[in-house]
Amino acid sequence: MNQPVHNKKGILLVNLGSPKSTDVKDVKEYLDEFLMDEKVIDYRWIFRALLVQGIILKTRPNKSAEAYKTVWTDEGSPLIVISKNLQKELQKLVDVPVGLGMRYAEPSIQTGIQELVDKGITEITLVPLYPQYAMSTTETVIDKAEEVRLKFFPDIKINYVQPFYNREIYIDALAKSIGEKLPPDFDLLQFSYHGVPERHIYKTDPTKTCSMDNCCQKDDHPSHKFCYRHQCYKVTELVREKLGLPKEKVLVTFQSRLGKDKWMEPYTDATLEGLGKKGIKKLAIVCPAFVSDCLETLEEISVEGKEIFLHGGGERFDYIPCLNEDADWVNVVKTLSEEKLAQF
Ligand SMILES: C=CC1=C(C)c2cc3[nH]c(cc4nc(cc5[nH]c(cc1n2)c(C)c5CCC(=O)O)C(CCC(=O)O)=C4C)c(C)c3C=C
Numbered sequence: 001m002n003q004p005v006h007n008k009k010g011i012l013l014v015n016l017g018s019p020k021s022t023d024v025k026d027v028k029e030y031l032d033e034f035l036m037d038e039k040v041i042d043y044r045w046i047f048r049a050l051l052v053q054g055i056i057l058k059t060r061p062n063k064s065a066e067a068y069k070t071v072w073t074d075e076g077s078p079l080i081v082i083s084k085n086l087q088k089e090l091q092k093l094v095d096v097p098v099g100l101g102m103r104y105a106e107p108s109i110q111t112g113i114q115e116l117v118d119k120g121i122t123e124i125t126l127v128p129l130y131p132q133y134a135m136s137t138t139e140t141v142i143d144k145a146e147e148v149r150l151k152f153f154p155d156i157k158i159n160y161v162q163p164f165y166n167r168e169i170y171i172d173a174l175a176k177s178i179g180e181k182l183p184p185d186f187d188l189l190q191f192s193y194h195g196v197p198e199r200h201i202y203k204t205d206p207t208k209t210c211s212m213d214n215c216c217q218k219d220d221h222p223s224h225k226f227c228y229r230h231q232c233y234k235v236t237e238l239v240r241e242k243l244g245l246p247k248e249k250v251l252v253t254f255q256s257r258l259g260k261d262k263w264m265e266p267y268t269d270a271t272l273e274g275l276g277k278k279g280i281k282k283l284a285i286v287c288p289a290f291v292s293d294c295l296e297t298l299e300e301i302s303v304e305g306k307e308i309f310l311h312g313g314g315e316r317f318d319y320i321p322c323l324n325e326d327a328d329w330v331n332v333v334k335t336l337s338e339e340k341l342a343q344f
């Protein structure tokens, strides 16, 4: 009997990853792998090693472990738990196996591919779970998956779902999710994206024309395909239009900076501090660089960010969760995966 034609096909979801536990040694091991990635800290190896192993890993693991403890659940890290739930929900909707891998720590991309290969899969559609392209998101996932494929699985094929920041199905799902949670009387809706050093934007711009100020918010510019900053502004604009909000009700900021480099501005924390004095008393905030709630949303924004805002004179702070296991979002992942599966 003939097998169905898709019997060799599978889907691999890839998210960022979390430490194994909140023990300082596990957090240290995770941060070491993460920050030694040359697409995350893009210094020459020796300078990266001096900075990461000589400075950051001396103090940050303690601080980060304490932060992780505040968000950790009985089942583990929120990012991992939510990613597993997304995997399960997607599996209910598609007739090919769905695997899961993390760029850092476990389950690794290698583990995820191995599990699919063990099921006889040789054609994998890999979905980087990042709406916007960045060197430290989509690009490093593809680099790692290619490294693993060439080393351990030279006979399989992988194709990659591209950043989906401007896809209508994604914007519809995000706008709907935000719209449902937005309180009717908010003063401002803040879009807080994970930041990156400005250098990353210049480095990955193949046209070398992005000047940070006058290209990222334009409708059409040759640098946009690889401009993380543009892609953040674009998501915001498309969601704002979909929700029918006036421009003055929406603000873009960038969070989670690390080290002494110049990161993209405006910064989320500095902005939150000053909003109350500018008359913004009721703030809603959403973090669309993340599709799953994680340390950076649950602790940095909904706990620390809230404190900063209230301390600066704000009165009400509504954190709007990520898409997580939202049914429309699962459908977005299904559509994006199936489009790519069809291309084998
Ligand atoms: C130079 C450092 C970093 C860059 C560049 C960076 C980019 C970047 N990261 C995410 C998504 C996530 N980052 C998360 C945690 C996190 N990020 C950094 C540093 C950089 N990120 C660190 C050191 C950490 C660890 C926690 C800490 O010590 O602060 C997470 C959460 C992981 C979790 O377990 O919950 C996510 C998700 C994006 C999207 C991005 C570029 C756009």
Ligand SMILES: [Fe+2]
Pocket (backbone or CB within 6 Å): 194, 256
């Ligand atoms: Fe990060």
Ligand SMILES: [Fe+2]
Pocket (backbone or CB within 6 Å): 210, 211, 212, 215, 216, 217, 223, 227, 229, 230
């Ligand atoms: Fe730009």
